[in-house]
Amino acid sequence: MRDVAVIGVGMTKWGELWEKSLRDIFVESALEAVKDAGVDKIEAMYVGCMTSGLFVGQEHLGSLLADYLGMGPIPGVRVESACASGGIAFRSAMFDVASGAHDVVLAGGVEKMTDIGGDGATFALSTAADAEYEVYNGVTFPGLYAMMAVAHMDAYGTTREQLAAVSVKNHANGSKNPHAQYPFELTVDRVLNSVMIADPLTILDCSPITDGAAAVVICPLDKVKEYSKNQPVKVLATAHATDSIALHSRKDLTWLGAVAKAGEQAYAQAGLEPKDIDLVEVHDCFTIAEVCTIEALGFFEKGKGGASAESGESAIGGRIPVNASGGLKSKGHPVGATGIAQIVEVTKQLRGDADQRQVEGAKIGMTQNMGGTGGSCVVHILGSE
Amino acid sequence: MRDVAVIGVGMTKWGELWEKSLRDIFVESALEAVKDAGVDKIEAMYVGCMTSGLFVGQEHLGSLLADYLGMGPIPGVRVESACASGGIAFRSAMFDVASGAHDVVLAGGVEKMTDIGGDGATFALSTAADAEYEVYNGVTFPGLYAMMAVAHMDAYGTTREQLAAVSVKNHANGSKNPHAQYPFELTVDRVLNSVMIADPLTILDCSPITDGAAAVVICPLDKVKEYSKNQPVKVLATAHATDSIALHSRKDLTWLGAVAKAGEQAYAQAGLEPKDIDLVEVHDCFTIAEVCTIEALGFFEKGKGGASAESGESAIGGRIPVNASGGLKSKGHPVGATGIAQIVEVTKQLRGDADQRQVEGAKIGMTQNMGGTGGSCVVHILGSE
Numbered sequence: 001m002r003d004v005a006v007i008g009v010g011m012t013k014w015g016e017l018w019e020k021s022l023r024d025i026f027v028e029s030a031l032e033a034v035k036d037a038g039v040d041k042i043e044a045m046y047v048g049c050m051t052s053g054l055f056v057g058q059e060h061l062g063s064l065l066a067d068y069l070g071m072g073p074i075p076g077v078r079v080e081s082a083c084a085s086g087g088i089a090f091r092s093a094m095f096d097v098a099s100g101a102h103d104v105v106l107a108g109g110v111e112k113m114t115d116i117g118g119d120g121a122t123f124a125l126s127t128a129a130d131a132e133y134e135v136y137n138g139v140t141f142p143g144l145y146a147m148m149a150v151a152h153m154d155a156y157g158t159t160r161e162q163l164a165a166v167s168v169k170n171h172a173n174g175s176k177n178p179h180a181q182y183p184f185e186l187t188v189d190r191v192l193n194s195v196m197i198a199d200p201l202t203i204l205d206c207s208p209i210t211d212g213a214a215a216v217v218i219c220p221l222d223k224v225k226e227y228s229k230n231q232p233v234k235v236l237a238t239a240h241a242t243d244s245i246a247l248h249s250r251k252d253l254t255w256l257g258a259v260a261k262a263g264e265q266a267y268a269q270a271g272l273e274p275k276d277i278d279l280v281e282v283h284d285c286f287t288i289a290e291v292c293t294i295e296a297l298g299f300f301e302k303g304k305g306g307a308s309a310e311s312g313e314s315a316i317g318g319r320i321p322v323n324a325s326g327g328l329k330s331k332g333h334p335v336g337a338t339g340i341a342q343i344v345e346v347t348k349q350l351r352g353d354a355d356q357r358q359v360e361g362a363k364i365g366m367t368q369n370m371g372g373t374g375g376s377c378v379v380h381i382l383g384s385e
Numbered sequence: 386m387r388d389v390a391v392i393g394v395g396m397t398k399w400g401e402l403w404e405k406s407l408r409d410i411f412v413e414s415a416l417e418a419v420k421d422a423g424v425d426k427i428e429a430m431y432v433g434c435m436t437s438g439l440f441v442g443q444e445h446l447g448s449l450l451a452d453y454l455g456m457g458p459i460p461g462v463r464v465e466s467a468c469a470s471g472g473i474a475f476r477s478a479m480f481d482v483a484s485g486a487h488d489v490v491l492a493g494g495v496e497k498m499t500d501i502g503g504d505g506a507t508f509a510l511s512t513a514a515d516a517e518y519e520v521y522n523g524v525t526f527p528g529l530y531a532m533m534a535v536a537h538m539d540a541y542g543t544t545r546e547q548l549a550a551v552s553v554k555n556h557a558n559g560s561k562n563p564h565a566q567y568p569f570e571l572t573v574d575r576v577l578n579s580v581m582i583a584d585p586l587t588i589l590d591c592s593p594i595t596d597g598a599a600a601v602v603i604c605p606l607d608k609v610k611e612y613s614k615n616q617p618v619k620v621l622a623t624a625h626a627t628d629s630i631a632l633h634s635r636k637d638l639t640w641l642g643a644v645a646k647a648g649e650q651a652y653a654q655a656g657l658e659p660k661d662i663d664l665v666e667v668h669d670c671f672t673i674a675e676v677c678t679i680e681a682l683g684f685f686e687k688g689k690g691g692a693s694a695e696s697g698e699s700a701i702g703g704r705i706p707v708n709a710s711g712g713l714k715s716k717g718h719p720v721g722a723t724g725i726a727q728i729v730e731v732t733k734q735l736r737g738d739a740d741q742r743q744v745e746g747a748k749i750g751m752t753q754n755m756g757g758t759g760g761s762c763v764v765h766i767l768g769s770e
Binding site for chain 1: 386387406408429435436437438439441442443444445446447448449451452457458459460461462463464465466467473477479480481483484485486508509511512513514515516520625626627628629630634642643646649756757760761
C-alpha cells in the first residue's frame with residue numbers, strides 16, 4: 001500500500017451553532033484544512049456523517065459539500081458507520097490515495113445535531129443500535145452504556161468515583177482546547193451529583209449533543225514536498241473491525257471485541273506495542289466507554305481501566321495520555337466529525353502545535369473511533385516523520 | 386492501480402417485500418454472490434444505501450450486515466451518494482482492493498422503501514435534493530424531472546410519445562427479467578393515459594418504490610484463479626463526478642454535467658469510445674433521465690436522445706442496447722441497490738448468462754448510476770476477459 005501523510009488540518013469551534021447550517025460548518029473546517037495544507041487543489045473528498053437525513057433532512061452530502069466547497073465536479077463521497085463515520089472517512093480517503101486514484105484528497109466529518117431537538121436527537125442516535133431488537137424494546141445509548149458500566153463495576157470492582165474521574169480528567173484537558181464545546185473544569189462531586197440519566201451514569205458521564213465539523217488533507221508520503229510546505233504526519237496503520245451491533249449478542253458486556261481486533265491489527269501493521277504510543281484519542285462517548293477502550297487497546301489490563309484517570313496514569317504527563325483534546329466529553333461529539341477531529345488532534349500533537357495541552361515529546365499517536373456500543377471500530381496510528 | 390475483476394453476482398426478486406426486512410434481503414443477495422463466486426471468505430464489504438435511517442430507522446449497516454452475513458469481525462462500510470450509492474459502493478470496494486488492503490471484497494446495495502408508506506418515501510427521497518433551497522420550497526423529484534422534460538421538449542422538440550417509448554422499451558426488456566418488480570409489457574397509449582404525476586410525466590414515466598438488494602464479489606484480476614472458477618469480468622474504468630445538487634444552479638436544465646464528466650473520464654481510462662460499448666445500463670429513474678444520460682454519455686448527439694427508443698436504436702438488437710435489464714422503470718429502483726444491480730446485469734451479459742434478454746456478442750458493457758437530478762454520477766466500464 002502506498003504510504004500516506006496528513007498535510008493539513010482544520011476544525012472550528014464546536015457547540016450549539018444555531019446561526020450556521022451543516023454546509024456552513026463543513027465548509028469552514030474544510031477550507032481551514034486546505035489553507036493549512038497550502039494546496040491549490042483537492043482531487044476527491046470523503047465526508048463522514050452519521051445521519052444527516054434524520055438530523056436535517058439532507059442526504060447526498062458528497063455532492064452538496066463538494067459544490068459548496070467550490071471543488072465540484074470532483075468526486076465527493078459520504079461514508080457512514082454511526083459514530084465511527086469520521087474514522088471511516090479518513091480510511092476511505094487513504095484507500096483512494098493508496099490505490100493511486102488521486103493524490104490530494106480531503107477527509108472531513110460533520111454533524112448538525114441540535115436543530116432537531118432532544119427527542120429527535122435521541123431517536124437519530126438510536127439508529128446506531130439494532131433497530132429491530134434493541135430500540136424496538138425501548139433502550140437507547142445511555143441505557144446500553146449503563147448496562148456495560150454496571151457489568152464492569154460488578155466484574156472488576158470499578159467504582160462510581162473512578163468513572164467520574166474520567167470526566168474530570170477530560171474536562172481538565174478540554175479547558176485548554178479553544179475548539180471545545182464545554183471548556184470548563186469539573187469535580188468528581190459535581191459529576192456524581194448531576195442529573196441521573198441511566199443509573200449509574202449521570203449527565204456529566206455522557207458526551208453532549210454537538211454541532212461541528214473537522215477536516216484533514218492527505219497525500220502520498222513520497223509527494224509531500226510537491227504539494228505542501230508543512231511537516232507531514234505519516235499514517236503508520238489503519239485498521240477497522242466490526243462486532244455485533246446488538247449488545248445482547250456479546251458474551252462479555254465489558255469487552256469491546258471490535259476495538260481489540262482493530263487495535264491488534266493496527267499494532268501489527270505499524271510494528272508497535274501499546275508502550276510505544278505517546279498519546280491516544282479514544283471514543284469516550286460515555287465515561288465507561290473510555291475505560292473499556294483503553295483496556296481493549298492494551299494500555300491497561302482487562303478490568304484495570306477503571307482506575308486509569310483516578311490514578312493520573314491517563315492524564316497529560318501520565319504514563320499514557322488519553323484524550324488530551326478533552327475527548328468527546330468536553331470537546332463535544334458531533335458524531336460524524338469525531339473521528340476526523342481525533343486525527344486533527346493527534347496531528348497537532350505530533351507537530352508540537354497543541355499549546356497548553358501539548359504532550360511533551362509526542363512522536364507516535366493513536367486514534368480510536370467507534371460506532372454504537374462498539375459494533376464498529378476504526379484505529380489509526382500516526383507518526384511524526 | 387491494481388486491476389480488479391468481478392467474480393460473483395447475486396440478486397433476488399425485487400418488489401414489495403412485506404415479509405422480509407432490510408437485513409434479510411441484503412443477506413439473500415450477498416450469500417448468492419458469495420456462492421456464485423465460489424469463495425470461502427470475504428475480507429471486507431461495502432454497502433450502498435441511501436437512507437435506511439429515514440426508511441427503516443436503522444443506520445450502522447456496515448456492522449449490522451457483516452454480522453448478519455456471518456462475516457464479522459470483517460470491516461463493513463456503508464457509503465451513500467443518494468441513488469448513486471450502489472455505484473459508489475462498487476467503486477469503494479475497487480479502491481480497497483486496488484490499494485492492496487484486501488483481496489476478496491463484497492460490494493452490495495440495499496434499500497427497504499415500502500415499509501414507510503408513500504408520503505414517507507417521497508420525503509426520504511427528497512433528501513437527495515437540496516433540502517434548504519429545493520425541498521423547502523415544495524419541489525420533489527417528479528417535479529424536478531418534469532422541469533427537465535419540459536426544457537428538453539422545448540429546446541429539442543422531444544415529444545411526449547418519445548418519452549413514453551422509453552418506458553415501453555424498458556418494460557419489454559424487463560418482461561424477460563425474472564428479478565424485475567414489474568415484468569410486464571406496456572404500450573405508448575397506456576403510458577400516456579396513466580395517472581399524471583408532474584406534467585408531462587405520468588406514473589408510467591416514473592420508476593417505482595422498491596424493496597431490493599444486489600451484491601457482487603470482486604478480487605484482483607491477477608488472482609482470479611486463486612479464488613474462483615468463474616469466468617472473470619474485468620473492470621476497465623471507474624469514474625465519479627459531481628454537479629450542483631440544486632437543479633436551479635445549472636445553466637442548462639437538459640445537460641447532465643456530472644454524467645458527461647464521468648463518462649469522459651471512463652472512456653479515457655479504458656481507451657474506448659461510445660461506439661465500442663456493446664450495451665449500457667443507465668439510470669432511468671424517469672423516462673427523461675434516460676434520454677438525458679444517453680446524450681451526456683455520447684451515445685446520441687445532444688438533443689437527439691428523445692427519438693432513441695421510438696426508433697428502436699436503444700432496443701436489444703439496436704445500435705446501442707440501453708437497459709436490457711428493464712432498467713429502473715421495470716426492474717424497480719431500491720435506490721441504494723440500483724448501482725450494484727447494474728453491475729450484476731452487465732456481468733451476466735458479458736458472461737452470456739442473460740437468457741431471453743441477452744445482447745448477442747456483448748464484450749464491453751457500461752453502467753451509469755446517478756444521484757438526485759444528476760448531482761453525482763458514477764460510470765463503470767466492464768469487459769469480458
